[in-house]
Amino acid sequence: MKNYLIILFCLISASVIAEQRTEAELCKIAQNVLPQSVKERHLIRSNNGKIELLSPKILYRTNALSFVGYSEGGFVVLSNESTNEAVLGYSETCMPDTLPDGMQWWVDAMNSVLTDKTNIRRTPITAPHKIVEPLIETAWAQGFHIII
Numbered sequence: 593m594k595n596y597l598i599i600l601f602c603l604i605s606a607s608v609i610a611e612q613r614t615e616a617e618l619c620k621i622a623q624n625v626l627p628q629s630v631k632e633r634h635l636i637r638s639n640n641g642k643i644e645l646l647s648p649k650i651l652y653r654t655n656a657l658s659f660v661g662y663s664e665g666g667f668v669v670l671s672n673e674s675t676n677e678a679v680l681g682y683s684e685t686c687m688p689d690t691l692p693d694g695m696q697w698w699v700d701a702m703n704s705v706l707t708d709k710t711n712i713r714r715t716p717i718t719a720p721h722k723i724v725e726p727l728i729e730t731a732w733a734q735g736f737h738i739i740i
Contacts, residue, residue, distance in 0.1 A: 611673070611674045612672050612673060612674075613658075613670070613671075613672055613673070613674055613678075615650060618650065618658050618660050618670050618672075619647055619648050619649070619650075619660055621660075621668070621670055621678050621679065622648045622660035622661055622667070622668040622670065622682075623645070623647070623648055625668045625679050625682055626648070626661065626666050626668060626682065626684075627666075627684060629684060630661075630662070630665065630666030630684050631645055631666075633662075633664065633665060633666070634646040634662050634664070634666070646662065648660050648661045648662055648666075648667075648668075649661070649662070649663070651663065651667055651687050652687065652691075653672075654699060654703045655672070655703055655707050656671060656672055656673065656676075656702065656703045656706035656707045657669060657670065657671065657672065657680070657699060657702055657703055657706070658670045658671075658672055659687055661682075661687065663686070663687070664686065665684065665685055665686045666682075666683070666684050666685070667682065667683055667687045668681070668682040669681040669682065671706055672706075673706065676706055680702065
């Protein structure tokens, strides 16, 4: 019984500790992630003559995800909660006005997974993987020889 109470307490406290990232935090992360080629397209000259980088904006938002970047091209997909990995993906191209079906499916799936508090994953994403040697080697040629 004591073990169940400890597990319950951990699950409840994990959801309480989770904080939503602010718009400023999301924009700062996006600015750091976007490649230099995207940043160079969004430079402006300020009133005092200095060249400055425009700050990215939130282009699209769901419960768990934010698309932050520039409407003219370049955006980053970020998790809204601090308990999740911040960067989920990025693109150097413009974000479409309506998401393609495949991308909409991915957004819906990620939103579902990231908002499901019972499915909290605590293992690191970059865990080392066991290297598996090839089982067979093939050499493609005119005669399609297979080396086993």
